[in-house]
Amino acid sequence: AQALRLALIDAAPESAEEPTVVVLSPGIYSETAFDQAYLASVLGLPLVESADLVVRAGKLWMRSMGTLKRVDVVLRRVDAGYADPLELRADSRLGVVGLVEVLRRGAVTVVNTLGSGVMESPGLLRFLPELAEMLLDETPLLATAPMYWGGIDVERSHLLAKLSSLLIKPVTGGDPIVGPELSAGQLEALAARIEAIPWQWVGQELPQFSSAPTDFFPGGLSSSGVGMRLFTVAQHAGYAPMVGGLGYLVAPGTAAHRLNTIAAKDIWVRTPTRVIAEKITATTQPELSRADDASGSPATLIRSSPTRDISSPRVLADLYWIGRYAERAENMARLLTVTRERYHEYRYRRTMPGSECVPVLLTALGTITGTDTGAGSDYVEMVATAPTTLWSLTADRYRSGSLAQSVERLSLAARSVRDQMSNDTWMVLSALERALLHGPDTPPESQAEGDAFLSSTNTLTLAGMLALSGVVAESMVQDVGWTMMDIGKRIERGLALTALLRATLTTARLPDAEQSITESTLIACESAVIYRRRNPGMFSVAxxxxxxxxxxxxxxxxxxxLDRLRTHLNSLPGASGSSRPERMVDEIATRLRRIEPAELEVVTATGARDEFDGLLAGIHHDLRELSGVITATHLSLPGGMQPLWGHDPRRGMS
Incomplete structure (x- = not known):
């Protein structure tokens, strides 16, 4: 990893004093997204997507909290054709507009550079032995399966004669054609295409794959074809082999010749000598700072990363939503737990005064999630539909506001910033996914089994969210990314709290029902214990x-x-103390402090606590508006790219 990292720094343009290197990824939906995030994490480089980069004044820049940071080297994980929608594929949403022009000017280095894929052309591979001998006076150590180019008369004749037993490849790129799979008519049509433009085609003898024992297939050990993909890093002294590679099982039959793989594993490449990272020249040496210990004596030189304090709006937005979804899942797990417990407590005792808490809690679930919980009907129907409602709000990822949906979106946001997440974080998230996202799709026929599933799922989710909070608080560096995550958490907690209190405590009820509802609300807010200590034997809205x-x-x-939000917003880069988000938090806090708790206890003639309801509704609205302002101020992303010509399906309105 060190050899690769230093090689990337060394590849920077000569004008770069402290080279900034980034890993350009097509995004989380790429089949190699995990590998890209892992590579960026190991190298200590920012993982960026096209929305994070912009070309200005003939240079490449990375967006960071309203500012731009110069980028000198791009480790490209986006296919070359998609790298620049302006000069290459116009339908690409994965590349950076203007990247090719910046590359032409020498203002940025792209590794591997655009166009290097020509080395994989089958036409070039046919002449590789001759080229090596002519240019390097060397002979390849590994032989290639015999190849025949249609541009040479003798080889074209052999190619056409053996068409049914060769692997046919177009030199301009495209999927290979396996001769043994073709029918007589298909072979005839292919031969006509080759004769029409012979230079575009190369035929290769079908390679014989090595075999190894595997237990991948049912029935125990068996033999399967295997392949390897190895990697080297270019250095001044030559190419250094990397100690890691990829081994894979190829699909059985002729599909193997298209390199269709069915399983892959990391492999260890043993080299005679360990790869030594070459030293960086003085012109590209990153700035070193000297740290002194408490006694004032000089300590070790510390290499500072030029990207240490950089966070793109996309990354910050994902971290913000990680904070929100994690808090949302925790709140929902608590509310589902207390609702299920109250349902079982009163399901056969509906005449008891405290039983009124069940429809109130179910209504609260519907209000908070924005869905119908069936709690508006009579008690009998509510009891009949409650198990289905609780199951859906726990396990149905397609139901708005459900626990499963919150966990799924949390995982999706975390995958978008996988390089920012520690192994402990993924341990927690993986356990949550197994508990919620890989469970049964429908409730079991046995109500006891269904209730056991809900109980364990809610408990596991709550434990996972608490573990995640601990990891974030104790293991994550409290930089701007952590700050934005905690901002999301505080906003979501405020939204959940105001919505819950408004759904449960703004209507006056009989004393027994009021006590049961109040106690359930306190449990859902994780404040029941401290309330009992402060107010023993007494429950009141005030x-x-x-x-x-x-x-x-x-x-x-x-x-x-609100206090935490004010502190966090004031600590963000560029904070003035009077920005709109900061002013909004101050206004909400001032509004809250002007209220006396006893005023919220007042009940009108209609049985409603209008003062309490108005306060909660106003603050809830203001918090939602605050979230939008923070997004627009700190997390705004550029608009989607749109071609100036040609068809763009997004232009249509629906």
Whole structure:
């Protein structure tokens, strides 16, 4: 890894004093997205996508919190044809507009450079032995399966005569054609195409793959064809082999000749001598800073990364939503748990005063998720539909606001910034995915089995979210990315709290029902224990509001979230202390502090706590608006690319 990293730095243009290197990825939907993120993480380089880069003034730049950072080297993981939609494929959404022009000017180095894929042309491979001998006075150590080019009369005759037993490849690129798979008519048509333009075709003897024992197929050990893909790094002294490679099983039959693989594993390449990373020249040496210890004596020189403090809006947006989805999943797991417990407590005792909490909690679930929970009907129908409702809100990833949907979107956002996530984070997320996203699609016939699944799933999710919070708090560097993640968490917690309180406590009920609903709400807010300690044997809306709205020392209170938001927004790069997001937080906090908890207890003639409801509705609206302003101010991405000519399906309106 060190050899590759230093080779990338050394490849920077001569004008670069502190080269900035990035890994350009097509995104999380690429089949090699994991490899790209892992490579960027090991090399310590930013993993970027096309939206993170922009060409200005003949140079390539990376977006970072409203500023631009010069990029000198791009480790390209996007296919060459998609690298620049302006000069290459106009339908590409994976490349950077103007990258080819910057490359022409020598203002950036692309590794491997655009056009290097010509080395994989079958036409060039046919003449590789002759080229090696002519240019290097060397003979290849590994022989290639015999090849025949249609541009040479003798070889074309052999190619046409043996067409049914050869692997046919177009020299201009494209999928190979396996001769033994073709019918007589297809062979005749292919022969006509070759005779029409013979120079475009190369035939190769079918390679014989090595074989190795494998247990991939059912029935124990068997033999299968295998292949290897190895890698080297260009250095001044030549090419250095990397110690890691990829071994793969090829598909059985003729599909193997198209290199269709069915399994792959990392392999270790043993070399006679360990690869030594070459030293970087002084002109490309990154700046070194000297750290002194507490006694004032000089300590070790520390190499600072030119991309250390860079975070693109795309990365920050994903981290922001990781914070929001994680908090949303935690809140939903708590509310589902207390609702399920109250349902089982009162399902056969609907005449008890406290049973009114069940439809209230189910209604709260519907209000928070924006879906129908069937709780507006009579008690009998509510009891009949509650198990299905609880199952859907837990396990149905396609239901808006469900626990499964929150976890799925959390995982998706985390994959978008995989290079930012530690192994501990993935351990937590993987356990959550196994619990929620790989479970049964429909409820089991046995209600007991279904309830056991819901209980374990909610418990595992809650434990996972708490573990994730611990990893983020104790293991993640508290830079701008961490700050944005915590901003998302605080906004989501405020939104969930105001929505829950508004759905449960803004309507007055009989004392027994009020107590049951209040206690359930406190449990869902993770504030029941501290409330009982402060208010033993007494439940009141004013007491709840004092704890979960106004107590700045309670990490679950609304005021605590606002204080954290103010601190975080003030710490962001470019913060002025009077930006619009900061002013909005101050206005919400001021509005909250003007209210006395006792005022929220007042009940109107209609049985509603209008003051309480108005406060919660207003703050909930303001928090949503704050989220939009933060997104527009700090997380805004450029608009999608649109070709100036040709068809673009996005131009149509639906």
């Amino acid at each position: 007491g709840v509001a004092e704890l979960v709205l106004f107590d700045a020392q309670n990490p679950r209170s609304l005021l605590y979230q």
